[in-house]
């Protein structure tokens with residue numbers, strides 16, 4: 001759903017009034033329980049527990065939503081390793097922001113690359129164009145990660161993507177937080193060569209474990225399908241292991257993906273009606289951007305915070321020899337206000353959903 005559509009639908013509804021904080025809940029709508037159980041029952045009775053119609057449908061939904069090819073994995077990590085293998089980063093340098101989960105730089109290290117960290121902006125907590133260019137010119141990386149931290153799109157992604165196209169750097173988006181996010185109609189994952197999503201239980205939608213790669217490059221998509229299955233289909237030329245998703249997980253993914261627009265719309269409505277008036281000093285989005293609101297990030301300490309997106313930046317965790325002042329500033333100066341899709345479903349938090 002585009003931003004203006006969300007706004008149109010939401011304008012019809014009365015404002016939410018519930019007092020924060022919302023308790024943690026895996027984003028799953030109880031209205032979907034029977035649907036999931038029905039799909040699982042049919043899989044149980046089928047002779048197809050992996051690599052079947054639910055995997056295809058899960059991928060088709062992501063393809064339709066992003067306008068890109070979509071390949072499902074058993075988690076983010078499998079998808080990330082597959083993309084890095086396709087690009088061929090072994091023995092090369094890869095840029096990564098430091099304000100991210102360790103998974104981002106570690107995927108490049110596991111793929112045999114040297115990681116160079118670049119700084120973030122204070123306003124969006126995501127990779128900063130100026131330091132990206134400075135590090136790229138100094139270290140000549142083959143590839144780079146950009147991370148959409150917190151569920152909005154990295155504010156500098158367009159400038160960074162344009163620079164990467166000019167200089168031949170292969171840009172990959174870590175979309176682990178960015179389900180449902182878009183900017184002027186473009187989804188996370190559509191700015192670089194590929195975007196990698198996670199369906200871990202804390203995420204905007206979850207399948208327990210799971211991942212999805214989106215890419216506009218059909219040759220990359222073929223490589224990813226082969227990579228996730230020991231190189232099958234490539235005459236085993238692609239040297240990899242098993243990163244397949246099973247049919248039970250994929251079926252849950254189908255249901256969750258169909259619910260994603262509701263979840264994102266509800267979170268945006270709750271943010272606008274309940275949280276925004278209380279938190280003027282927060283991440284503020286540019287025109288035309290809709291966040292999936294994986295996190296609601298503020299720059300003032302608050303009483304009942306869920307903590308930081310990341311307590312310690314990766315360059316500190318890995319004791320990398322570099323100076324990233326904005327990343328250090330962000331680590332000290334942001335907090336997350338609880339914002340979870342209500343597990344109880346309709347009726348809670350002043351919700352009028354049917």
Ligand SMILES: Cc1ncc(COP(=O)(O)O)c(C=O)c1O
Pocket residue numbers: 075076077078100101103104147174176177197198199200210211
């Ligand atoms: C930014 C980021 N990248 C990657 C991951 C890894 O995802 P997964 O646990 O599905 O491998 C996560 C969290 O789970 C994350 O927050």
